[in-house]
Amino acid sequence: MSGVEGFMYPNEVGLQWSVLIVLYPFITGLVAGAFILASLERVFRVEAVKPTYRLALLTALAFLLVAPLPLQLHLGHPERSPEMYFTPHSTSAMAMFGYVYLWYLMAVLVLEIWLDYRRDIVLLAQSSKGLLRIVYRVMTLGSKNISERSLAIDERAGWIVTLVGIPSAFLLHGYVGFIFGSVKANPWWSSPMMPVVFIFSAMVSGIAGVMLLYMAITKLRKLMIDIRCVDTIAMYLFYIFIIDFSLEMLDLVHRIYEADESFRSLNFMVHTQLYIPHIVIQICLGTLTPIILLGITQVVKLPQIARLRIYSVAGCLTLIGIFAMRWNVVIGGQLFSKSFLGYTTYKMGLVTREGLLVAIALTLLPLLFLWALVKLLPPWPDESAHATAAPN
């Protein structure tokens, strides 16, 4: 059989989970990470990152809206997916998905965004015209009171929602890690470290993602980048990245030193098929390089423009590295036989339902959603008043 080396159980030759399942933890990771960044300002009072607060929330929402799509497209019977809500299986980690997702979407993100934007929505509903006016009026949910007192209540409620949101973000992505980490049949996945590593890598990707988006959008708007803001974000990115990397290395060292029955098989895989995505892209290019780059900005006093360039490069590499990490977990975990005697190959389709084009479309879709959200709910406080004057 083509693409098989050694012995695979006959049913193992084709991979069950495709690139779409790689996208799923990548996207939810960005959601969780973006939210944690937003909470830095809201709960931990890190004032420097305030310019990214609303953008981070909208980014989280845009990506969260897309998160279930790769799963739906992957299912053999997508029309049966509501059964996960109606008849969840109590012992299944996956059965929790619908509830965790809905909780995070409605009880955390949408609620927090609504509370934060309520004053703006009311003002926009008054100043806009036509269809947009109806949209904003619906979005006010009938609450037009923007007195000092009611805004103070909004502020307080928003703070509580964020406080609840932090463990929820951990739950959302830690749970994704648990889905993999709890599969005892698969030694590449089975590890109690998995949820923790997923949470920290989520923070890393989300923070890097919002930092890049903030810099790119500010450039596009031809405004000055708030350097104090990006410096602070980069600092948090650096330290969280170190924790993430340490955890991943701890897992790796533990595996190498313990060298259990699966080790020879996994070791072979990391030195052959997974060498480029794991060692080269994930560890060297996507983790060590950005850590070193960010580390330089922490210890050497560089001019502003140099710092911004380093942040851009480090941010992009980080996203590539985290994507590679998801790839190596999901795809890597299916390349070896559970007999530990052979390996298969992943052949990605191009225009198939789970192929490359769909994956690219699903990666770009959140950016489209974000564009629409930014148009609808401008995250820039100084412009929100006259933003609706623009026709689009």
Place this chain on the structure above:
Amino acid sequence: MNISRRQIMILLPAAAVAWKYVLAGTPEESPNYKMSDHWWSMLIDIPKCIGCGNCVRACQTENDVPDKNFRTWVERYHISDWQMANPLGGMTNPMTDPQVISPDGGKEGFPVATDESGKYFFVPKLCNHCADSPCTQVCPVGATFISPDGVVLVDQTYCLGCAYCVQACPYGCRYIHPVKKVADKCTLCYHRITKGLTTACCEACPTGARQLADLKNPKDPIHEFLKTHSVQVLKPQMATGAKVFYNDLDGAVR
């Protein structure tokens, strides 16, 4: 046609034996089947397996198994002799490095073994119908379940086709049906065993290497067999409560 009395004396017993087999292949009605009276398992006697692939073919015919997927398959293990691995004196470990093949699931038998060293043996595989099955644990909607008589089944009208169960099975026994897009696996010929028949694979095995067993039936010969033989399950470290018992299982098998 003239048939002598002497010929009839020979033919009649042969016809009687043939008729018995015809009857055995005809499903009987068994309205009195009570699930709680049974706890199904299978016994695989490795020294008896000749790797003919009859079981695989019978299963594919009986259960309409798609090509390239298998509800049961046969592996051939070759455990070679211990050899020098390097000039420094280290040796190979054939126990951890067996050569295993299963061409087309062993459906058409196996190529002639050319290496005379070491030992060869066949290992038929199928769903282990685990009592603590990881596949039923992970199903998000409970479409796969353990029946009260101990068989792991899939409700294919309910399965989402998420393939989480396929990932969770340590033995590679599940697959997503390429046409139905749902999880598929060995049902232990549930449609047959509930009618008092044995499974298609057991029925087709020419050497009796595969035997359906009912652990709740005190008269089932499995009890005597388990008492008198050294029997093992696959990957016991997985603690799945596997119910396919292998007689004379080599430690190299995984």
